[in-house]
Amino acid sequence: MAIxxxxxxxxxxxxxxVLDEIELTIDGPGIWALVGPNGTGKTTFLNVITNIxxxxxxxxxxxxxxxxxxxxxxxxxxxQDNSILFDYLTGYDHLKYVCDVNQIPKTRVxxxxxxxxxxxxxHKLVGNYSLGMKQHLLLAMSLVNHPKLxxxxxxxxxxxxxxxxxxxxxxxxxxxxxxxxLLSSHNLAEIDRVTKxxxxxxxxxxxxxxxxxHEITFYHFIVSNQTKAMELLSDKYETDNIPNGLKVQxxxxxxxxxIDLFKEHQIDIFDIEKEVTxxxxxxxxxxxxxxxx
Amino acid sequence: xxxxxxxxxxxxxxxxxWLAFFITLIGIIGFYLFHLSVAEKIHQxxxxxxxxxxxxxxxxxxxxxxxxxxxxxxxxxxxxxxFHNMMVSFQKSSExxxxxxxxxxxxxxxxxxxxxxxSLEPLIEDxxxxxxxxxxxxxxxxxxxxxxxxxxxxxxxxxxxxxxNTTYTNYLPTIYDDFSGSTLEEWExxxxxxGRFGFYFLYQLIQSYFLPIIVLIGVFLFGNGISSESGKKKxxxxxxxxxxxxxxxxxxxxxxxxxxxxLGFTFMMLLTPIVTSLFFKGVGSLKYPxxxxxxxxxxxxxxxxNALDPKNDTFHFIELQDxxxxxxxxxxxxxxxxxxxxxxxxxxIKNPGINIILLGSMTFxxxxxxxxxxxxxxxxxxxKIITREIATIQFNPAIEYQTGMILLFVVSLIITxxxxxxxxxxxxxxx
Numbered sequence: 001m002a003i004x005x006x007x008x009x010x011x012x013x014x015x016x017x018v019l020d021e022i023e024l025t026i027d028g029p030g031i032w033a034l035v036g037p038n039g040t041g042k043t044t045f046l047n048v049i050t051n052i053x054x055x056x057x058x059x060x061x062x063x064x065x066x067x068x069x070x071x072x073x074x075x076x077x078x079x080q081d082n083s084i085l086f087d088y089l090t091g092y093d094h095l096k097y098v099c100d101v102n103q104i105p106k107t108r109v110x111x112x113x114x115x116x117x118x119x120x121x122x123h124k125l126v127g128n129y130s131l132g133m134k135q136h137l138l139l140a141m142s143l144v145n146h147p148k149l150x151x152x153x154x155x156x157x158x159x160x161x162x163x164x165x166x167x168x169x170x171x172x173x174x175x176x177x178x179x180x181x182l183l184s185s186h187n188l189a190e191i192d193r194v195t196k197x198x199x200x201x202x203x204x205x206x207x208x209x210x211x212x213x214h215e216i217t218f219y220h221f222i223v224s225n226q227t228k229a230m231e232l233l234s235d236k237y238e239t240d241n242i243p244n245g246l247k248v249q250x251x252x253x254x255x256x257x258x259i260d261l262f263k264e265h266q267i268d269i270f271d272i273e274k275e276v277t278x279x280x281x282x283x284x285x286x287x288x289x290x291x292x293x
Numbered sequence: 294x295x296x297x298x299x300x301x302x303x304x305x306x307x308x309x310x311w312l313a314f315f316i317t318l319i320g321i322i323g324f325y326l327f328h329l330s331v332a333e334k335i336h337q338x339x340x341x342x343x344x345x346x347x348x349x350x351x352x353x354x355x356x357x358x359x360x361x362x363x364x365x366x367x368x369x370x371x372x373x374x375x376f377h378n379m380m381v382s383f384q385k386s387s388e389x390x391x392x393x394x395x396x397x398x399x400x401x402x403x404x405x406x407x408x409x410x411x412s413l414e415p416l417i418e419d420x421x422x423x424x425x426x427x428x429x430x431x432x433x434x435x436x437x438x439x440x441x442x443x444x445x446x447x448x449x450x451x452x453x454x455x456x457x458n459t460t461y462t463n464y465l466p467t468i469y470d471d472f473s474g475s476t477l478e479e480w481e482x483x484x485x486x487x488g489r490f491g492f493y494f495l496y497q498l499i500q501s502y503f504l505p506i507i508v509l510i511g512v513f514l515f516g517n518g519i520s521s522e523s524g525k526k527k528x529x530x531x532x533x534x535x536x537x538x539x540x541x542x543x544x545x546x547x548x549x550x551x552x553x554x555x556l557g558f559t560f561m562m563l564l565t566p567i568v569t570s571l572f573f574k575g576v577g578s579l580k581y582p583x584x585x586x587x588x589x590x591x592x593x594x595x596x597x598x599n600a601l602d603p604k605n606d607t608f609h610f611i612e613l614q615d616x617x618x619x620x621x622x623x624x625x626x627x628x629x630x631x632x633x634x635x636x637x638x639x640x641x642i643k644n645p646g647i648n649i650i651l652l653g654s655m656t657f658x659x660x661x662x663x664x665x666x667x668x669x670x671x672x673x674x675x676x677k678i679i680t681r682e683i684a685t686i687q688f689n690p691a692i693e694y695q696t697g698m699i700l701l702f703v704v705s706l707i708i709t710x711x712x713x714x715x716x717x718x719x720x721x722x723x724x
Contacts, residue, residue, distance in 0.1 A: 052534045073537040084532040088306045093299075100295040101536045145537075 001064045002027050003149055003180045004049070009058030010204075011041070011048050018044050020204030022058070026182070031175050033191045034184040035279065036201035037287060042184040043081075045201060046151050050078045062149055074102060077142035079152040082134040087127030091118060091137045094126070098144045108144055116140045117166055131158030139167070143174075150174065152183035156190050168194050188279045198279055200286050209282055218275040219255060221245045224268035232261055247275075296533070296543060300550035304515055313514050314558065317507070321565045325494055329573060332456045332487035336397070339460050343394035346460075350387030354380050393460060406448050409462045413441040425462070427483075428476045435469035435603035439584050446582040446610060453577065455486035455493060465584060468682055469603045490577025491570025492613055498566065499620055500676045505656055507562045508628050511555035512635040513649040518547035519716065520639035520648075530720075544716045548636060548709065556628050563624065579617070582610035586685040599688045606685075616679060619694060623675045630669060630701040631656065633708040640715050664692065669704045672697030 006024040010017070018041035026032060034042050047053040049060045051067040060067040062076050085094065095109040113119045118136040121129065126137065135158055142150060155171075156164055171194050175181055182199075185191055191198065196211035222245040223229045230246055233239050237258075238249040250258060262269055283289065304310060361376035396404045416425065416437050425432045443465045447454055457463045466484040488494045495503075522529025533543050570576055587607040592598035631652065638648045659670025664683050671692060677683045684692040 050535050052531055070537050070539055073535050076535070078535040080528075080531055080535075083526060083528045086303060086529060086532075088308065089303065093302065093306075097295065097299045098536065100299070101538055 002061065003029075003063060004182070005059075005061040006049060007059050009048065009060065010056045011044055011053065012056055017204050019048060019055075022204070022206050024199070024206055024208075026180055029175055029178045029180050030197060031171055031181045031183065031195035032197045032199055033195050033279075034182060034199045034201060035186075035188070035191065035283060038186075040201045041204065042201055043153055046078065046153050046182075046184060050076070050151060052078075052080075074145060075147060076149045077145060077147035077151070079138045079142040079150070079155055081153055081157075082131070082138060085126045085134060085137065088125060090125055091122045091129070091140070094137060095122075095140055095144060098141050102145045104144060112140045112143050115143065116170065117163075132160055132163050135159055135167075136163065139170070143170075148179060150179055150181045152181065154185055155183055156185055156187050164190065188283060189277070191279050192277050198282065200283070202286060207286060209286075211279060211282070216249060216277050216281055217251065218247050218277065219250050219258075220247050220271075220273040220275060221258075221262075221269055222271040223262065224270070228265060229262065229267050232265060232267075233258065245271075296538065296546035297550055300518060300546050301553070304518075304550060304554050310514050313510070317510055317562060318565060321562060322569050325566045325569050326573075328487060328494060328497075329489055332489045335458050335487060336456050339456075339458075340394055340397045343390050343397060343460055347387050347390035347394055350383045350390060354383035354387060357383055397460070400453070402453055403448065403451065406444050406454065409444045410441065410448065412462055413437060413444065417441055427472065427480050430472050430476045432464065433467065433469040433471070433603040435601070435606060435608070436464060436467045439467050439608055440465040442608075442610065443582050443584065446580075450578065450580045452581055453490070455488050457483060457486055459483040467584065468586070468686060469601055469606070488577070489570075489574045491567035491575070492577040492579060492617070493581065494566045494570065495563065496581070496583075496613060496616070502657075502674065504559075504563075504620070504624060504627060504675060505631070505660070505673045507559050508555065508624075508631045509649060509653055509656070511558040511562075511628065512551075512632045512652070513645060514558065515551040515554040516632055516635040516648075517639055517645050518551045519544075519636075520643045520645065524643055540720050541713070541717060544713055548712070551636070552629065552632050555632050556625065559624055559628050563621075579612060579614035581613040583613055583616045584680060585609050585611055586681045588681060588685045588690055589688060591688045596688065601685070611679075619679050620675055623672075623678075623694070623698065626698050626701045626705070627673065627675070629705045630708075633705040633712065637708050637712045637715070640712055640719075666691045666696060667700065669697075669701050672701055 002025050004024065004026040006022055009019055009022040009024075011019040022045070034045065036042050044053060048055045049062075049067060051060070062072050065072045091113070092109060095112065096106050099106050099108050109122075110119065113122045116136045116139050118133065118140060121133055126134065129137065135155065139152075139155065142152070155167060159167060168190070171181055171183070183194075192211070196215075198209045198211055200207040200209060220242055221229065226241070226245055230239060230241065233246070233248055237254070240247045248258065259269065357376045357380035361373050361380060364370075364372035364376055393405070393408075395401075416434075425437060440462070444463075446452070454463060461483075464484050466480070470480065472480045486497065488497050519530065521527065522532075530543075533540065567576055585608060587609060589599070589601045589606045592600065634655070635648060635652050638651060639645070642648050642651070656670055656673055659668055660673045664671045664687050666689060671683065672678050674683070675697075678692065678694055678697050681690075681693060684690050
């Protein structure tokens with residue numbers, strides 16, 4: 001049984017076709033990222049598969065049930081944007097209600113609030129929350145029912161670095177525990193850090209890519225002589241200046257060659273940091289975006 | 294039930310709701326206090342007027358006494374006797390005014406009511422007796438009869454009457470009077486009533502469309518459960534979209550919570566003048582008689598020839614407690630009706646301001662200009678339905694309380710069903 005099965009799904013606004021006979025099957029746990037420029041229909045796609053918006057055609061099944069059956073939301077959650085929150089209620093009010101409709105004891109409220117790190121402002125009015133605090137509440141709401149399938153629409157919006165790290169940690173933990181996650185995001189660097197499975201949405205179609213096949217590794221070197229190091233490598237590798245050093249695109253076996261080269265020319269290496277990326281490159285290829293744009 | 298409780302909590306926690314609630318509450322209390330102060334002022338004015346009359350008649354009596362003395366000294370016995378009679382008459386009038394002033398000042402209404410009865414009875418008993426007039430226009434015999442019976446009931450149950458802007462007979466105005474020009478103004482002035490007690494004030498408020506106004510405020514505050522959450526910026530309905538329960542239940546949770554709060558709001562506002570009066574003049578008597586018209590026979594020659602018969606048309610009185618009981622039951626139905634209308638409107642138009650203006654206009658135009666049996670808005674003016682005033686004026690006995698209750702309830706059910714179908718269609722509940 002597929003965890004998520006989307007078949008022949010189409011949706012248009014007036015004459016503008018947003019989703020064009022989309023097919024998608026996700027069979028097992030893990031994290032999938034839904035990527036596309038603004039206005040390509042990422043939110044529409046998530047809204048249609050969760051039946052918030054009606055599809056023009058096609059079917060969606062989640063955990064073997066139609067998306068039109070409300071009981072699926074006992075095992076499926078959707079983190080939407082914060083316009084669904086009620087400013088005059090507290091975070092606790094929201095979470096308790098979600099517990100109530102899921103017939104889950106209210107002790108889960110405190111548990112999930114602590115898990116996402118919002119216990120300090122749980123009893124404050126949502127109207128006084130910052131953007132990041134609202135994201136925490138939305139995440140907590142979507143975790144109340146221990147979902148097997150979790151949709152997240154721009155979950156990293158408005159998060160400070162600490163919260164981003166926490167969010168990534170939570171998503172990885174959930175995936176490790178067997179949850180299937182489909183998240184939409186603009187933040188390609190963050191996507192690189194949480195998943196290698198990317199769904200690009202272009203012209204109403206989904207393009208599935210496995211990032212591990214398109215991975216690019218950069219090494220950040222902090223060195224004693226930046227100019228000399230640059231001179232040595234710029235002809236052979238793709239390089240870029242960074243403060244007190246340089247960023248070089250290398251494969252693992254090329255790394256030793258570069259280290260030896262620096263030693264040979266008496267350039268001291270103070271620090272090396274590895275950066276694995278790929279989604280941005282793929283994004284540029286798929287959406288035909290040049291560096292200058 | 295969870296969703297219903299959650300919706301109730303949402304309504305409770307909105308600060309704007311509480312603000313509007315307290316403004317309305319303060320408005321009603323303020324209006325009661327203003328009304329009370331006007332009543333007291335008129336009462337004091339009546340006392341001052343009687344005092345003035347008493348002194349004026351006494352002064353006239355003194356002048357007549359002097360004139361009498363002069364006539365006696367001049368040996369004109371005929372003139373002296375004439376002045377003597379005038380003096381006695383002025384003294385009597387002065388005494389009467391003084392006595393009335395005492396009754397007014399001490400609020401000894403029994404005596405004053407007795408005087409009214411004494412002045413009205415001859416009009417009824419002897420049809421040849423000339424009618425009472427305001428300026429040069431006669432007061433209808435129906436009004437005289439109704440006023441007399443009202444006074445008799447006040448006397449029987451020892452009930453304190455309303456304050457009126459006159460020291461003469463406190464007439465009960467009826468639809469049978471047909472004054473015009475300055476006489477109409479004078480009639481309205483002297484028959485305008487001011488209730489100082491809670492029940493009386495509420496009774497008067499109900500005559501002034503208080504009930505529909507309060508219900509409209511209530512639905513404006515609590516009837517936006519769906520519209521306020523389906524805008525482009527606030528998508529509260531999406532909050533429920535991915536929760537494991539039927540969206541049909543959501544409709545009823547939102548509908549029922551708003552309705553419950555509108556009902557609560559309406560009853561609290563109805564109770565406000567009564568509770569406030571406890572701190573001032575008290576609540577008054579629930580036995581106060583309320584005039585109910587029995588109607589008039591329609592003309593056999595067609596509706597164009599219909600005319601009220603002030604001499605033969607009958608009436609009866611009900612007690613204020615029965616009147617309030619009817620108002621209470623009707624309030625429930627009126628809340629359901631206006632709330633259903635507003636709820637349906639709000640599914641189409643997101644702006645609560647536009648919705649309330651539309652519904653308010655529909656209500657008052659429908660109530661004022663199209664008094665028909667099957668027009669539900671006809672029954673919004675509940676005072677005129679209970680007293681059968683509209684039925685009498687329209688020569689249509691079918692426009693009555695029970696018809697109104699049934700009609701409003703049935704129409705409310707139909708409107709609610711339409712709202713549900715529309716909500717369900719828009720939210721794809723029947724896919």
